[in-house]
Amino acid sequence: MPMSDSGNIDILIDISTAILRAHNGELQFRALEDADESAKRLPFGPFMPDRHRTMEIGLRQWVREQVGVDLAHVEQLYTFADQGRYRGDESDARHVVSVGYLALARAEDAGGGAWDSLYLHFPWEDWRDGRPDVLDATILPALDKWLVENDEAAARVRLAFGRAGAQWDEEFVLERYELLYEAGLIEEAARDGRVKAPPQKSLGAPMQLDHRRILATALGRLRSKLKYRPVLFDLMPDRFTLRALQQTTELVIGTSLHKQNFRRLVEKSGFVEATGETSRARGRPAELFRFRHGNRADRPLAGLRVSGGRKTGRSP
Amino acid sequence: MPMSDSGNIDILIDISTAILRAHNGELQFRALEDADESAKRLPFGPFMPDRHRTMEIGLRQWVREQVGVDLAHVEQLYTFADQGRYRGDESDARHVVSVGYLALARAEDAGGGAWDSLYLHFPWEDWRDGRPDVLDATILPALDKWLVENDEAAARVRLAFGRAGAQWDEEFVLERYELLYEAGLIEEAARDGRVKAPPQKSLGAPMQLDHRRILATALGRLRSKLKYRPVLFDLMPDRFTLRALQQTTELVIGTSLHKQNFRRLVEKSGFVEATGETSRARGRPAELFRFRHGNRADRPLAGLRVSGGRKTGRSP
DNA sequence: TTTATTTATACTCATTTTGAGCATAATTGT
DNA sequence: ACAATTATGCTCAAAATGAGTATAAATAAA
Numbered sequence: 001m002p003m004s005d006s007g008n009i010d011i012l013i014d015i016s017t018a019i020l021r022a023h024n025g026e027l028q029f030r031a032l033e034d035a036d037e038s039a040k041r042l043p044f045g046p047f048m049p050d051r052h053r054t055m056e057i058g059l060r061q062w063v064r065e066q067v068g069v070d071l072a073h074v075e076q077l078y079t080f081a082d083q084g085r086y087r088g089d090e091s092d093a094r095h096v097v098s099v100g101y102l103a104l105a106r107a108e109d110a111g112g113g114a115w116d117s118l119y120l121h122f123p124w125e126d127w128r129d130g131r132p133d134v135l136d137a138t139i140l141p142a143l144d145k146w147l148v149e150n151d152e153a154a155a156r157v158r159l160a161f162g163r164a165g166a167q168w169d170e171e172f173v174l175e176r177y178e179l180l181y182e183a184g185l186i187e188e189a190a191r192d193g194r195v196k197a198p199p200q201k202s203l204g205a206p207m208q209l210d211h212r213r214i215l216a217t218a219l220g221r222l223r224s225k226l227k228y229r230p231v232l233f234d235l236m237p238d239r240f241t242l243r244a245l246q247q248t249t250e251l252v253i254g255t256s257l258h259k260q261n262f263r264r265l266v267e268k269s270g271f272v273e274a275t276g277e278t279s280r281a282r283g284r285p286a287e288l289f290r291f292r293h294g295n296r297a298d299r300p301l302a303g304l305r306v307s308g309g310r311k312t313g314r315s316p
Numbered sequence: 317m318p319m320s321d322s323g324n325i326d327i328l329i330d331i332s333t334a335i336l337r338a339h340n341g342e343l344q345f346r347a348l349e350d351a352d353e354s355a356k357r358l359p360f361g362p363f364m365p366d367r368h369r370t371m372e373i374g375l376r377q378w379v380r381e382q383v384g385v386d387l388a389h390v391e392q393l394y395t396f397a398d399q400g401r402y403r404g405d406e407s408d409a410r411h412v413v414s415v416g417y418l419a420l421a422r423a424e425d426a427g428g429g430a431w432d433s434l435y436l437h438f439p440w441e442d443w444r445d446g447r448p449d450v451l452d453a454t455i456l457p458a459l460d461k462w463l464v465e466n467d468e469a470a471a472r473v474r475l476a477f478g479r480a481g482a483q484w485d486e487e488f489v490l491e492r493y494e495l496l497y498e499a500g501l502i503e504e505a506a507r508d509g510r511v512k513a514p515p516q517k518s519l520g521a522p523m524q525l526d527h528r529r530i531l532a533t534a535l536g537r538l539r540s541k542l543k544y545r546p547v548l549f550d551l552m553p554d555r556f557t558l559r560a561l562q563q564t565t566e567l568v569i570g571t572s573l574h575k576q577n578f579r580r581l582v583e584k585s586g587f588v589e590a591t592g593e594t595s596r597a598r599g600r601p602a603e604l605f606r607f608r609h610g611n612r613a614d615r616p617l618a619g620l621r622v623s624g625g626r627k628t629g630r631s632p
Numbered sequence: 633t634t635t636a637t638t639t640a641t642a643c644t645c646a647t648t649t650t651g652a653g654c655a656t657a658a659t660t661g662t
Numbered sequence: 663a664c665a666a667t668t669a670t671g672c673t674c675a676a677a678a679t680g681a682g683t684a685t686a687a688a689t690a691a692a
Binding site: 011013047053082 | 326327328363370371392394411413
Binding site: 241242259263283287 | 637639640642643
């Protein structure tokens with residue numbers, strides 16, 4: 001039996017939290033600025049086992065201290081531990097392992113402070129107004145150039161970026177980010193010394209440490225999860241119109257949906273009940289709905305099976 | 317900006333791997349026995365940042381050393397860090413964080429060594445022959461008793477165990493295990509000093525450390541993943557009959573499926589192509605299929621959308 | 633005050649998918 | 663030859679889905 005003994009290596013675990021909300025037609029996350037850094041960061045801090053009985057307790061503390069919010073539900077995303085992807089070349093004397101968490105917030109209980117648009121950091125992920133130009137204008141050509149020397153990655157690129165007949169899968173956010181990093185197309189890659197020259201053109205705003213990687217994980221997870229669990233409602237206010245719910249959905253998955261069918265989907269799902277009130281805005285007033293909590297026992301805990309339209313028939 | 321400095325706490329990270337395979341009508345995992353311990357364990361070892369550039373490299377090394385297998389694809393499951401759930405009351409001088417990984421193996425390239433039946437450790441998860449007796453005979457009554465003092469957990473129990481009209485969701489493997497642990501119904505809870513008396517009746521075979529928790533995570537993840545990614549084929553041999561594929565599927569999700577519809581589902585999915593060969597066994601010979609790799613670009617990377625039968629219509 | 637614009641909501645309709653079976657085919661064991 | 667067993671093909675009704683058309687109820691503009 002192996003004794004758990006790694007010698008005298010000092011390991012440091014950092015816990016970072018992506019706090020997301022939907023606000024003003026934007027998917028936003030809680031961002032912090034540091035005086036000595038142009039890139040922003042997430043709230044984060046070290047896991048201190050003597051003070052934090054669990055990592056969740058630790059992350060809650062850091063978030064409370066740094067952005068003054070008491071988080072409700074949080075979800076662990078991933079633990080990153082690859083050397084050299086944290087703080088670049090700088091002292092890795094203490095090896096840093098990074099654990100990412102996801103938290104959802106409602107637009108109301110935002111608290112002051114800075115919220116950043118998520119798609120500002122991932123412009124290629126927002127397809128609400130159609131395929132983003134940056135893909136064909138910048139990303140794909142650059143990846144192609146990179147693939148010449150790295151043809152073993154061709155299959156990954158094809159899958160992640162939906163090329164050569166493959167479909168764009170909106171859940172592959174992290175894989176796309178990783179490929180851009182490996183190909184040296186984003187600033188973090190240059191910062192980490194992975195590529196000599198900085199990228200010709202900045203692809204999305206960079207962030208400190210591995211925080212953009214964590215955001216990519218968060219977005220991918222959220223996009224995936226909303227299809228099988230009712231997480232969307234954690235982003236919604238107490239009462240909301242179906243249109244608002246749809247807009248939040250579209251924000252998250254990054255594509256637009258058919259209005260009437262979305263309504264049918266939601267109403268049938270049983271997740272929602274009318275309040276009788278209506279909201280007044282531009283056009284005809286809309287009914288206000290509220291989330292119907294788990295009191296109705298017969299409903300499976302499914303999500304909204306949104307879909308991007310009928311698939312083109314497969315070839316014979 | 318918070319400096320990443322946790323004082324001088326010594327953190328130890330253990331990496332454990334659940335290696336699963338389908339064999340002999342059983343879902344099995346690679347288990348190791350130690351002389352001084354009756355409970356079995358997974359292959360595991362400490363993460364040593366100076367020797368392992370990534371955690372994956374580390375885990376591969378431990379697996380190679382301990383069970384003599386070179387793993388193909390692995391997937392990170394979860395990072396557990398709660399105090400007192402590892403090695404019980406014993407020295408937590410070095411705080412242990414535990415990272416679980418999942419790997420899939422084919423029955424052939426098994427290598428020697430011990431494989432254990434997964435459902436031996438989770439008897440309540442195998443519904444292939446209908447609802448397991450242990451649920452109504454032991455688990456639910458015991459949970460009910462526990463709920464008297466812990467009524468805040470009632471909603472969790474209802475959801476996880478599909479009570480009061482809620483449906484059994486086969487993916488909630490971890491949550492069920494956690495509840496059994498919290499309720500003190502399994503041996504690990506007694507071992508960790510969470511409950512004075514050991515459980516009246518042993519619910520599934522216990523394991524060392526948090527390895528059963530990791531197995532629960534692995535099973536839940538696999539059950540979930542097979543619905544949206546073609547992972548099942550990583551458990552299958554090179555060529556296989558549709559029946560074999562179905563049996564593996566049933567093994568994983570723990571329920572039985574309608575044969576003809578399963579065939580229709582698989583054939584339509586495009587994941588599989590006939591080889592022309594047939595297998596001879598008891599009845600009529602079955603066509604042998606092989607997995608069709610990602611060369612067909614037009615196919616989404618979906619999984620097999622198996623389902624447990626039509627839902628009973630919801631009440632009005 | 634009409635009219636255009638905007639948004640919400642209701643319905644329709646053709647397809648496709650799904651759950652459930654029945655029917656038939658091709659083997660082996662007796 | 664016949665029973666048992668497994669594979670495979672096919673049908674059928676119900677439900678879900680994608681894509682509209684039509685109508686309703688507001689505000690903004692003319």
